[in-house]
Amino acid sequence: MMWKSLERLASLKLTLFVLIAFGAGILLSYGGWMDGTWALAVPLTLFAVNLIAAVVTKPVFRRQRALLIFHLGLIALVLLLAAGRLTYLKGSVEIAEGAEFDGQLTAFEAGPWHWSGLDRVHFSNDGFRIAYAAGMQRDKTRNMVRYVDADGVEQHAEIGDQKPLVLAGYRFYTSPNKGFAPTFVWYPASGNAPVLGAVHLPSYPIHEYRQARDWQLPGTNINVWTMLQFDEVILDREKASEFRLPNKHKVIVRIGDLRRELQPAEAIDLPAGRLVYEGLRTWMGYSVFYDWTIHWLLAVSALTVGALGWHFWRKFAAKPWNS
Incomplete structure (x- = not known):
């Protein structure tokens, strides 16, 4: 039952819902209809849960180390953004x-x-x-x-x-x-x-x-x-x-x-x-x-971009470019 719950949390439907909720939160906060902190922190936290569940349940992440590092970095970025919104001044x-x-x-x-x-x-x-x-x-x-x-x-x-x-x-x-x-x-x-x-x-x-x-x-x-x-x-x-x-x-x-x-x-x-x-x-x-996440965001962003570059390099270097 726990595995099935993780698979549901890893669903792309949940990803789509989170992205819609995130966009709605931005509009609501800018319009002054909702507190910007919770309007952004909640969708970001749900997105992190969605990514964690995907990493745990999808075998492709365990086979491709660069892709795994990229998604772990993406999870860290999302959690840092949520933490930054909750603790900023x-x-x-x-x-x-x-x-x-x-x-x-x-x-x-x-x-x-x-x-x-x-x-x-x-x-x-x-x-x-x-x-x-x-x-x-x-x-x-x-x-x-x-x-x-x-x-x-x-x-x-x-x-x-x-x-x-x-x-x-x-x-x-x-x-x-x-x-x-x-x-x-x-x-x-x-x-x-x-x-x-x-x-x-x-x-x-x-x-x-x-x-x-x-x-x-x-x-x-x-x-x-x-x-x-x-x-x-x-x-x-x-x-x-x-x-x-x-x-x-x-x-x-x-x-x-x-x-x-x-x-x-x-x-x-x-x-x-x-x-x-x-x-x-x-x-x-x-x-x-005040935002204690600034330097962490920079470090994790560099790691995430590097992992994505490593993933695509291995993918396209597997065969000649002129083929």
Whole structure:
């Protein structure tokens, strides 16, 4: 009975059903009608079961070693793809210049079996450079980061859109999102420790004329509206330029009916405490990606392609090509 069950699982009809289910899962996940993880992981797992049953029940695989290795590699690929969907993470985070990643992402999606290790990831954003050609054509991002390696030694690295920082299996890439970050220190009147924080204004230059944001003073329900104002051209559409801080600027702050224009080191005194404007920094947006199967997929793919090449070489080398 077990052998008959294996033969049913090895059926080409099941293979056809799995392929249809896989295609339907792709359409359903892209359309937002079904969770993409299970829509892809379940058909892939069924496909792996179908292949395993075929290898066990079909004598041809035992007679042809290259064909056996190819199908075993195919099974491993399918299982790795399913495992990758169940354990992956994809997210984003914004970090101000001089600030450290605290393990929290701004937004993310992850497989149901992903065990987060972001609490073990620590690095600092030491600033970036981005050159623009005429017509606002962005060149590659050069972002300097600082971190401590497994031996406790401080390391410095340059990363970009294609060159990631890899820590604990997580890959941090720079993204097109970046901008200005007015930095404040809040001194609570209660005597609690002061709080340093940066307000990430909307991404620049895509939101060039919307450099304002609402935020809340730490530990209070006081809303603060902050706008950055400067007159100079940072990125020139007519010639080559580079993203940088403005040479002169002012920050406009509104708290209720109170409106103030601040320069660095100037402050606003409130009943709840004192708000000091420290100065202007930049912030960088990072794309975060985790998938432990990447290197295994590459190795197994190379083995599988090699086995398939070996199979066809033996098959066509058995007789002259000009016959």
